[in-house]
Amino acid sequence: DQQVKQNSPSLSVQEGRISILNCDYTNSMFDYFLWYKKYPAEGPTFLISISSIKDKNEDGRFTVFLNKSAKHLSLHIVPSQPGDSAVYFCAASQGGGATNKLIFGTGTLLAVQP
Amino acid sequence: DGGITQSPKYLFRKEGQNVTLSCEQNLNHDAMYWYRQDPGQGLRLIYYSQIVNDFQKGDIAEGYSVSREKKESFPLTVTSAQKNPTAFYLCASSIPPLNTEAFFGQGTRLTVV
Numbered sequence: 001d002q003q004v005k006q007n008s009p010s011l012s013v014q015e016g017r018i019s020i021l022n023c024d025y026t027n028s029m030f031d032y033f034l035w036y037k038k039y040p041a042e043g044p045t046f047l048i049s050i051s052s053i054k055d056k057n058e059d060g061r062f063t064v065f066l067n068k069s070a071k072h073l074s075l076h077i078v079p080s081q082p083g084d085s086a087v088y089f090c091a092a093s094q095g096g097g098a099t100n101k102l103i104f105g106t107g108t109l110l111a112v113q114p
Numbered sequence: 115d116g117g118i119t120q121s122p123k124y125l126f127r128k129e130g131q132n133v134t135l136s137c138e139q140n141l142n143h144d145a146m147y148w149y150r151q152d153p154g155q156g157l158r159l160i161y162y163s164q165i166v167n168d169f170q171k172g173d174i175a176e177g178y179s180v181s182r183e184k185k186e187s188f189p190l191t192v193t194s195a196q197k198n199p200t201a202f203y204l205c206a207s208s209i210p211p212l213n214t215e216a217f218f219g220q221g222t223r224l225t226v227v
Contacts, residue, residue: 034215036218041123041202042221043204043206043220043221044218046215046216046217049215091157101162101172102159102206102216104149104156104157105156106154106155107156
């Protein structure tokens, strides 16, 4: 049972345009969401996060939006740059307690065309 | 430089042999994690440890074993019981509870022939 889903395996956008990566989750107990960026044969690196008490968090070119009623979050990158080309993973956690752990989605491969 | 180190980057083993993947961190993080990445399946949790001398099974623990004798180290053994061991293995650490970023190592590509 996939609790965190990224239904688009890939996305291609032109340089300078907006990239929108989507993520859906099923567990209403998740209270923290993170986006990671991953290049081939490397470990993921943290990009941006959002707590369930917020609906938007912005950091430079990156903005994450959370819609709790729809159990949906999205990552907006604007303007997109060729260096943004990577696999993006959405992750969720249920805060507190000894069993706290990150649940990852399947990833979306973003290709930014020059 | 603080960080998390996995070694080796590439590892080849014959079928039926146990193999141990190393993960060391100097970030003073209490929690450490092992994930496996397969094409089209994202990152799946194998084992995690919130504190020294304690660890918990993740979603796909069968065929794997871990130990956490030191805060800095969380080695993963892939045993012969693991049906499909060829994969990219990622180790991570964090300060629990996990509402902050986890730091990942560079990964180990294990190929079993």
